[in-house]
Amino acid sequence: MHHLLPLLVALPLLGAALLAAAGRRLPRPAVELTGLVVSAATAALALVLLLNSSPPMVEWVGGWVPVGGESVGIEVIGDGPSLGMAALVALLTLAALAYSWRYFDEPPRGHAGSFPALMLVFQGAMCGFALAGDLFNAFVFFELMSVVAYALTGYRIDDPKAVQGALTFGVVNSLGAYAMLTGIGLLYARTGELSMVKIGRGLDSTGGQGGPDALVLAAFALVMTGLLVKAATVPFHFWLPDAHAVAPTPVCMLLSGVMVELGVYGVWRVYGTVFAGPGGIPAADLTRALVTLGVLTSVTGAVMCWYQRHIKRLLAFSTIAHTGLFLIAVGVLTPEGDDGAALYILGHAGVKAALFACTGALLDRFGSVDEHALHGRAGRLRATGVLFALGGLALAGLPPFGTGLGKAVSEEAVGGPLTVVYVAASAVTAGAVLRVAARVFLGLGTPPQDTGAYETSGSREEPETSGLLGRVPDTMTTVPAVLLAAALAVGTVPGFGDLVARSVNEAGSGGARASAEWTPHGVLLGVASTALAVGLAAGAVSRRRRPAVPAWTAPLRRLQSGHVGDYVAWLLVGATVLAALALPGVLGG
């Protein structure tokens, strides 16, 4: 069975290569069907492997099984979390491809297969990253998924904003990749190994007496910088809203639904395997670093989310807020925290992808994603409206959605004052979504007057289909419905939470077990967040006059300047801050 693990990467790549080779000669339905079939086959394979992942599988690619504990090959890990992420990637790609069925007006002339081919390469790259047990191999797939994501983000070249967003995305993420590669170089210089497990052991044996030194700290800060750039953590997050606002909707579904979360997954995997030993970074320092950055990320994301009128940007900031929450849960380093993050990521993927899918329908029907310009215009898109509102409620963590279960388990794990961050961030972001739903679909509140202040509005956008759609096609309502149903299933299928918890804890957490089930406490907090979100939305809609954006948010909003130079400066500051947060352990050791 374990020999099949690399196929999760090879099959989508093969499909992409065939599409690129034959795409020009095939009719469009055949091209799109090929994409769907390949991605469905990979999803099925991932699920089959996932069901057989206990005990965890290890595959040495090329058959380089270690002899006497030494190997020159690359190991691929098939445990619950890695195969779970791979399955999530494959299923979400399938959903995005189904959503984009006959979607773009004209594929590039003579290159009809290029969009599905790029999506399949993206899928293969993300699966490869999820399965990687070798640090350099993880970097290779990190690069591959970045390259594809830049191209997909800039897909609509007729819009200069798309090119700008893709360029910012490219510059910031490439710098993150260089940081990661430098960190890997340092670790290799110290240990002479590339496999994560062996690097971890090497650090413990070489630095065991004196604890970690400056080299380990630098390697930690650099590798984590790369992963946190991908996870859009403050202050590495600036690329995400700019890229999400311009990327085609199916691509946003993948970027927000799973690629950003893979960054968090990478942090969990790399810390647990490489830096968790006595020669690595002490647990207290990691918790300090991740929880600090996580809280900052959640607060920034939530505040910025509330003050957006461009719906795609609003959803992008909500993704940032939620990634902060995942990071806090992973950062507390308890089995319950890992379980909570895993469930939260699963639920969030379905909900966020569904919300983007509904926004895509608005864009193609009205040529706008501006909350103000769309005021009351989408009343007739009843199905899309219901789905959008349901998505908003699920985002708040309404039981029994999977997001609610993940949030409840995470809250239990972090405990104390951090619970407030969870309730507040999920309520504010969900409140923003519900506010949009009330204004756009129900036409509640006073119609806006344009104040003339400059902001990214999202009106006068190009639809992604050939001209404005007369009615929303069935695929564009079915896909979000299925995604929301999946997010619901994560929270309602009996025993699913425990199953996820068991497979996550088997792979990490030092073998400790925790259960992940609904508790009265969790249900109460979920209902509280939802009530707060509804209250916030109702408050915003019922105001007679729209209040001006408060002055205290101005500095925060100005940071999102769109200037690549600013983002690069913040990236350097972020890497330094990360090292400073982890410094006490090195000094004390």
Added chain:
Amino acid sequence: MSRRLRLWLLAVGGAGLAALLAAACLDLPGFGGRAHPYGTRAVRASLARHTANTVASVNFDQRAYDTLGEMSILFAAVLGCVVLLRQARDEHRERPRPAEVARPVRRYALLVVPVALVCGLYVIAHGQLSPGGGFQGGVVAATALHLLYLGADYRALERVRPLGTFETVDALSVCAYLVLGLAGVLAATAFLANTLLPYGTFDTLSSGGTVPLLNAAVGIEVASAVVVLLANFLDQAVEIEEGNGG
């Protein structure tokens, strides 16, 4: 953010990172040490499989899975380039005018084209034996074609590089690499296992099992990918003009 503030941030972040890297460098192992755990193992494994060039053995045998990723990055870059550099709605194509080329330049370029091409192919073919290999040879072979652009003009170049064919060949060589890898799975060993072909006589063209085949696949992929990449950028510079043309 004002320019001043940005520079301050950059200075603070840069100084912090520089200090961190400087401290890390002091902890690096000394220069010229004798212990190279990975190197020793890699050379042993490469000799055991009759591959004279250890780098090729690392690239196409021991860590062939990484090479699959690298190759896919180039493949994805080509796909992405074709998508991003396509003709936008507000652009049109204009036939490039024939250009005058100084006679010595023309003579020299035409003389060097076959030499450079053969060089590239040689570097690809001997990848498992001597320094070089698919990646390097592919780039040499691809740039050789572009001497025609210098020696003659853009139309001459366009005649020798039917883009559609190169794009197809690029994709098919990725397929070939993957199929060679999948053969290992079908033979119940492992993905990209180099156990299907005999290892041959050490230091001959056919030695190393699947290494020469994977190397050739990468060579062809890189050559056609570089041709397509350069073509798209040249098109953008030479043929595609702003405005709708009419």
